[in-house]
Amino acid sequence: MTTDNTTLARFIANYQSEREGAALYREMAAHEPHAEMAELYVRLARVEETHAEFWRRRIVTAGGQPPIRLGWRTRILLWATRRFGAQAVLPLVASDEARNRTIYDHQQEAGVDMARQERSHARILSMLASPSHRGWDGPAYSRLEGRHGAGAANNLRAMVLGANDGLVSTFCLLMGVAGAAVNPHTLLATAVAGSLAGACSMAMGEWISVQSARELQEKQIASEAEELAASPAEEQEELSLIYQAKGFTQDEAQQIAQRVIHDPASALDTLAREELGINPDDLGGSAMGAATASFLVFLLGAMIPALPMFLAPSSAIVTASAVCSALGLFALGAAIAIFTGKHPLLSGARQLLIGLAAASVTFAIGHVFGVGLGG
Known part of the structure; x- marks a missing residue:
């Protein structure tokens, strides 16, 4: 059975996409400081590598030559990952996965499993790159929440x-x-x-924007601390409802909320992330740093x-x-x-x-x- 040039080109495009995705996930895992996230990227890379090998065999069987060089965009993203960390390129990788989520739906060679895995990857990356992570559970849930603000x-x-x-x-x-x-x-x-004049204007505008956002977030966290001290039971119930809305069962949500509320420092941190959508460790970044960067750029x-x-x-x-x-x-x-x-x-x-x-x-x-x- 012969393979026409159009089909071979499709095999090569699939191979290149999977190979580049695997390379990116490997690099992201290497530059992700949190072990749970790094392991997730490694698992994603393994699946992409399996897909790439599948398409490589198809190309060779059809008499073609698998490409060796990575695309220009992937090379830039790999550099950015090494320079700025996995979090900097996560939104772009998630966007790519979202565009490719249905790529195998009408390719008979891929089968059901490969199409399902691509959709799964798109959901996972979309969840990680969005401000709220619906459907995610496990110990890393609270840490993940609030990490995707307007900073890195x-x-x-x-x-x-x-x-x-x-x-x-x-x-x-x-x-x-x-x-x-x-x-x-x-x-x-x-x-x-x-x-x-333009650089100074941009720097001043950026400083005012970031500083105002920081002050507003600090005020919101302070108000949340007062509410937590005055009505811990009500805050526990609110936290339980938030977790239920994100996919946990009622019992699971109540157990998690109860454990969180027992530690005041952890409770305030979690409530800030879950209820207010604020990362207390960052608060939108440094106003002076943002102003300086804006001026120079x-x-x-x-x-x-x-x-x-x-x-x-x-x-x-x-x-x-x-x-x-x-x-x-x-x-x-x-x-x-x-x-x-x-x-x-x-x-x-x-x-x-x-x-x-x-x-x-x-x-x-x-x-x-x-x-x-x-x-």
């Missing part, structure tokens, strides 16, 4: 989008001033002032259109800024494809077109104002 899970995405903000806003500002046909010295001063993006103006001759500073900005827009658009799963060329081209359109508008407006003021 979105660091990489925030870095890319922050740099994009710095690039686009500074590029548009410079093109608007250039449209007014001002002298080169004024344009260079605008580059410095605009970059620093924005400034890094702003340097793409601003720095070339200081390196090029006076007659070419606008062209140099526009060319470097166009390259930066495409590169950041391609980087965003890491999170969306889209083709990097398509994502980069879209980002380039949007950025150039925005800069064209500001250039035109600047030109109109320049002509009006000059007249």
